[in-house]
Amino acid sequence: MKTYDYHHLNHVKEQQSSKKTMWITLILTLFFTIVEVIGGLLSHSLALLSDSAHMISDVLALGLSMTAIYMATRNPDGKYTFGFLRFEIIASFLNGLALAVIATGIFIEGIKRMVNPREVDLQLMLTIASIGLVVNIVLTIVLSRSTKKEENLNIKSALWHFIGDLISSVGIIVSAILIHFTGLYILDPLISMIIGVIIFSGGAKIIRESYLILMESVPDKYDLDSIRHDIGMVEGVEDVHEMHLWTVTSGHYSLTGHVFIRKDIEPFYVTLTISNVLKEKYGIEHSTIQIENPAIHDHGEYGKQFLLHQA
Template structure:
C-alpha cells in the first residue's frame, strides 16, 4: 500500500470522458464522409481538411487513452501515477499536426504547377456539412473546458477551431472557383489551411514540450515564490528550488532553506506549506531544512554565513 496523500495522482474526468467519446465518434464518421467527398470532387482543400480530421481522430484516441490511464493509481514504479501520459499524448498530437501540414504544403505546390479539375458542387456540400459539424464540436469542447481543465481537451479544442476555419476556407474556395473558374484557388486555400494546422501543432508541441522538460509553468513567477518563502518567519535563505508540472494542473515544488535554529523547524515547514497553498495553489511541496554550518554548500554556504555574521554585527 502506497500513500501519496499530498497530491491527487489520479484524475476522474467524467465530463471530459463523455465529451471526448461524443467528439471522437462524430469526428470519425465525418472524416470518412469528407475523404470520400474529397476524392470524388478532386478537391485538395477538402482532402487537406480531411487529413486534419484524421489527425483529430488520432488525437482524440490518444486523449481517451490518457484519460483512462489517469484514473490508475500510482505504484512502486510509477509514483506519480500515469498523469504524464496526457502530456505525451498532446506532444504526439502536435507532432502529427505539423507533419500533416508539411504534406499539405508539398501537395499544394504540386497542384499549383499541375492544376486539376474540381467538382465544386460536391466540394461545397461536404464543406458546408463540415462547417456545421465543426461548429457543434467546438462549442461542446469549449463547454467541457469550462467545467474541467485538461490539456488534451484544450488540444482538441484548438484542432476543431482549426477545422472550423478550414471548412470556411473550403467554402470560400468553392465559391471563388464557381464564379471565376480559377483552379489554383483550391491549392492556395489548402496551403492556408496547412498554415493554420502547423501553427496549432506548433503551439501544442511547445506547451507539452515545456511540461516534459519540467520547466516552471508559465502561470508562476519563481522569484516571487522564492521571496514569499523567504518572508516566512525562521527562513534565512531559499535555494535549490524547483517547480514543475506533472500534468496540466498538477504542480510540485521542492526547495532547500537555511533556517534560524532558534525556531521550531516543524512550524517553519507548516508556515511554508500554508503560504504555497493559499497564495499559489501549490499543494505538493517538499521542503528540506538545512543549517549552513552542518550541510556543506561550498562557496554559497560560506558567503551566506559571512553575510549573516555581518548583519548580526550591525544589529
C-alpha cells in the same frame, strides 16, 4: 512483502466532463471523416482531401487523448509514483507533432496542385464542406466549454484540431464559391495551403506547451522569484535555495526547495507555514521543503556567510 506509500495529494485525475466531451467528439469526428474522405475522392478536391487527412489525424489524436484521460485515473504504484498523469502531456506532444506533419504534407501537395491544377466537382465539394462547417462549429463549442470546466492540455490540443477544421470548412466553401464565379481551379490548392499554415500554427503552439512541461520548466503562470521572496518572509527562514517548480500535468504543480532557518525556530512550524503559503497564495498543493543547517550540510562559501551570521 508489499509496502504502501501514503500520498497526501492524490496523483489521479478524474475528468468526467473531459471523458464525455471526448466521446462525443470522437464519434462525430469519425462519422464526418468517412463522409469527407469519400467526398474528397469523388470530387477530386485537394482542399477536401487535405481536410479529410486532417480529420483522420483528429480521430487518431482523439483516440490518444482518450487513452491519456483513462490512464490519468490509474493510481500511483512503486514504479510510477506520480501515477500516469504525465501521459496526458506525451499525448498532447504527439498530437501537436501530427498537426505539424500533416500541415507540411498539405502545403507540399498544394504546391504540386498549383503547378498542375485539376478540375473539381464544385457542388459535391460545397455540400460536404457545408456539412463539415456545421459539425466543426458544434465540436468547437463543445470542446471550448469543456476547457472552461477542467484544465486539460489534451482538450486544448483537440480544440486546436477543430479550430483548424472549422477554418478549413470555411476556406473550402469560399474556395468553391470563388471557383464557381472565376473558373480558377488553382484556388483549390491555394486555399488548402492557407489551411495548412493555420493548422501548423496550432500544432506548433501545442508542441511548445507540451515541450515546456516535459522539460519541467517553470509554468508561465508563476514567478519563481516572487515565490522565493514569500518563502523567505516566513518567520525563521534565513535563506531559500535549490528551488524547482514544474508541471506534472495540466493543473498539477510540484515544488521543491531547501531552506536555512534560525536555530531557535521549530523546523516543523517552518515547513507547515511554507506549505500553507504555497497552497493558499499560489495553489501549489504538492511541495517538499528540506530544512538545512550550513554547519552540517556543506554549501561551500555560500553557506559560510550564514554560519558567520549565526555565530
